[in-house]
Amino acid sequence: MVTSRRLRWGIIATGNISVKFAKDLLVDPSTRGAFDVAHRVAAVGSRSVRSAQRFIDRLKTERQTSGVLESEIEQCKAYGSYDEVYDDPEVDVIYIGTPHPLHHSNAKRALEAGKAVLCEKPFTMSVGELDELIRIAKEKKVFLMEAVWTRFLPIMFRVQEVIHSGKLGKVKRLFADFSIDFNPDDWPYSWRMIDPALGGGSLLDMGPYPAVWAMMLLHRHPFNTNGKPPSLVFSHQTIYKRSGVDANSRWLLNWDGVGQAMCVTDMTAHGTHYGCVIVTCEKGDLILDGSIARPSTFHIITRGKDGPTADDEKETFNVPVPAGVGMCYEADEVYRCIRDGKIESERMPWEESRIVQGWFDEIRAAGSG
Ligand SMILES: NC(=O)C1=CN([C@@H]2O[C@H](COP(=O)(O)OP(=O)(O)OC[C@H]3O[C@@H](n4cnc5c(N)ncnc54)[C@H](OP(=O)(O)O)[C@@H]3O)[C@@H](O)[C@H]2O)C=CC1
Numbered sequence: 482m483v484t485s486r487r488l489r490w491g492i493i494a495t496g497n498i499s500v501k502f503a504k505d506l507l508v509d510p511s512t513r514g515a516f517d518v519a520h521r522v523a524a525v526g527s528r529s530v531r532s533a534q535r536f537i538d539r540l541k542t543e544r545q546t547s548g549v550l551e552s553e554i555e556q557c558k559a560y561g562s563y564d565e566v567y568d569d570p571e572v573d574v575i576y577i578g579t580p581h582p583l584h585h586s587n588a589k590r591a592l593e594a595g596k597a598v599l600c601e602k603p604f605t606m607s608v609g610e611l612d613e614l615i616r617i618a619k620e621k622k623v624f625l626m627e628a629v630w631t632r633f634l635p636i637m638f639r640v641q642e643v644i645h646s647g648k649l650g651k652v653k654r655l656f657a658d659f660s661i662d663f664n665p666d667d668w669p670y671s672w673r674m675i676d677p678a679l680g681g682g683s684l685l686d687m688g689p690y691p692a693v694w695a696m697m698l699l700h701r702h703p704f705n706t707n708g709k710p711p712s713l714v715f716s717h718q719t720i721y722k723r724s725g726v727d728a729n730s731r732w733l734l735n736w737d738g739v740g741q742a743m744c745v746t747d748m749t750a751h752g753t754h755y756g757c758v759i760v761t762c763e764k765g766d767l768i769l770d771g772s773i774a775r776p777s778t779f780h781i782i783t784r785g786k787d788g789p790t791a792d793d794e795k796e797t798f799n800v801p802v803p804a805g806v807g808m809c810y811e812a813d814e815v816y817r818c819i820r821d822g823k824i825e826s827e828r829m830p831w832e833e834s835r836i837v838q839g840w841f842d843e844i845r846a847a848g849s850g
């Protein structure tokens with residue numbers, strides 16, 4: 482089915498991630514085999530109208546070489562406030578790309594204006610804030626979803642299939658690490674990764690990625706029959722003294738009858754390119770390479786019952802994103818949910834956002850203690 486009905490997006494904020502997301506909206510969906518969706522960048526809101534206009538001009542001039550639907554940004558409006566985007570009757574859905582502490586107020590305002598919302602990760606600063614958004618979405622009967630794009634990547638479906646099929650036997654444990662040395666000492670205090678007022682620290686910014694692999698592979702494992710949340714066994718944060726946010730965080734989760742997940746974030750040390758996620762199972766390991774947000778390769782290494790040997794068989798699978806960064810897949814989910822009259826996504830349900838947000842609340846409360 483080829484659709485002509487466009488989903489008209491209003492982009493809130495003109496920072497780093499909004500650029501990437503909006504560029505992905507302009508990628509021709511047919512390049513990823515999606516013929517039932519169509520996106521339009523209808524409006525961009527910024528604290529300054531010049532920045533909004535610059536953002537639009539940039540999207541028009543920095544088009545990828547091919548596979549971009551230029552017409553889908555032609556009529557885009559530049560606004561010097563976010564409110565004008567929420568109140569624009571020619572906008573169907575709001576994408577929120579502001580720093581984390583603003584997510585709650587931005588999403589609340591959009592929902593109250595009757596707009597569907599796709600909000601960047603972490604959804605909010607606490608479960609309490611998130612619960613208020615969910616309540617409003619239900620009241621207003623409008624769609625609301627956290628933008629955990631990794632959930633929607635083709636590689637996630639492939640890896641889930643391997644782990645959930647039992648082909649490698651029972652899961653023993655999962656290790657997931659998102660670490661980048663951002664050299665925070667070289668940045669001004671006002672950088673959002675450092676300033677507590679902007680939600681600084683590694684956990685809130687990077688934590689959603691180890692969390693997404695744990696949630697998709699263990700929480701959603703068929704052995705987790707009642708969908709019970711895991712227990713947070715322990716956590717530790719190393720505090721970045723300059724501002725008091727976490728330089729790194731580590732936390733262990735346990736799903737009874739399914740397995741354990743050790744999650745790591747760090748903004749002061751690089752992680753390894755090979756093995757950002759390692760799932761150790763009875764009969765072998767599944768190992769993901771590349772960025773944990775968007776890996777494109779995984780390996781299955783099977784092992785004999787006496788442990789690993791140099792002769793263990795290794796199979797490698799490449800599952801690249803054909804065009805764009807890969808955020809288009811979450812945008813397609815939003816399109817289909819809204820088209821089908823849903824206010825919540827089954828692949829990114831509110832309850833799973835609440836579980837992860839709950840870990841962040843607990844880990845931050847425990848801090849370095
Ligand atoms: N899904 C993903 O892969 C990624 C997600 N993110 C998430 O997106 C959000 C934004 O991150 P990122 O784009 O890197 O951040 P940036 O700092 O690059 O952009 C944030 C934008 O928010 C707006 N803004 C509004 N109020 C403030 C304020 N007080 N201080 C600073 N900016 C403000 C500004 O836009 P304007 O001036 O136009 O109003 C600014 O450009 C974060 O929550 C982060 O977790 C970030 C990177 C990747």
Ligand SMILES: O=C1OC[C@@H](O)[C@H](O)[C@H]1O
Pocket residue numbers: 661686687774
């Ligand atoms: O979501 C993200 O992914 C990439 C990181 O560099 C960034 O800090 C984070 O927000």
